[in-house]
Amino acid sequence: MDFPDVSPQQLANLPPVLRAVVRALGYGRAQEWLQAWGGLVINLPKHHTTVLGLGDDELARLRVTLAPHLDSNDRISVxxxxxxxxxHRNAVINAEKDWQSARHQARAFHLTERQVRNIRRDGDADERQMSLFD
Structure with missing residues (x-):
């Protein structure tokens, strides 16, 4: 079973269930799937079905990564x-901006280059802001 390549930095700040979904599907595919199924209690079938919009390998990886979070009836609240x-996405973009191009990040996160540049600019403004209590 081949898992998609996701950097540990991308997974570090996510809650456990989101971390498991991203690890199983990859960042872009997880985003698409969560937009469709997020906020619902779903039953993860043991065998392939087209109901969840997942391929055989995606369903198998999800069952493996979400196993600790499933209840006794193989359900999970997504x-x-x-x-x-x-x-989280913005934090990852800002953390990796020194060694990844805006074009590469735009493709990885399914954004436009302009959105990536705006996120980077907003991150720079947050870093320059000094605390009143420091």
Whole structure:
């Protein structure tokens, strides 16, 4: 079973269930799947079905990574994709901006280059802001 390449930095700040989904599907595919299924309690079937919109290998990887989070009936509450995901995505983009091009990050995160540049600019503004108590 081949898992998609996801950097440990991308996984570090995610909650456990989101981390398992990203590890199983990869960042871009997990984003698409969570937009469709986030916020629902789903039953992960043991055998392939087209209901969840997953391939055979994707379903198998999800069952492996989500095994600790499944209840006794093989159900899981899938988190909704929202600001938490965006905040994490932006942190990863800013952390990797020194060694990855905007074009590479735009393709990896399914954004435009302009969005990536805006996220980088906003991250720079946060780093320059001094704390009142330091």
């Amino acid at each position: 988190p909704k994709l929202d600001k938490l995901w965006q905040r």
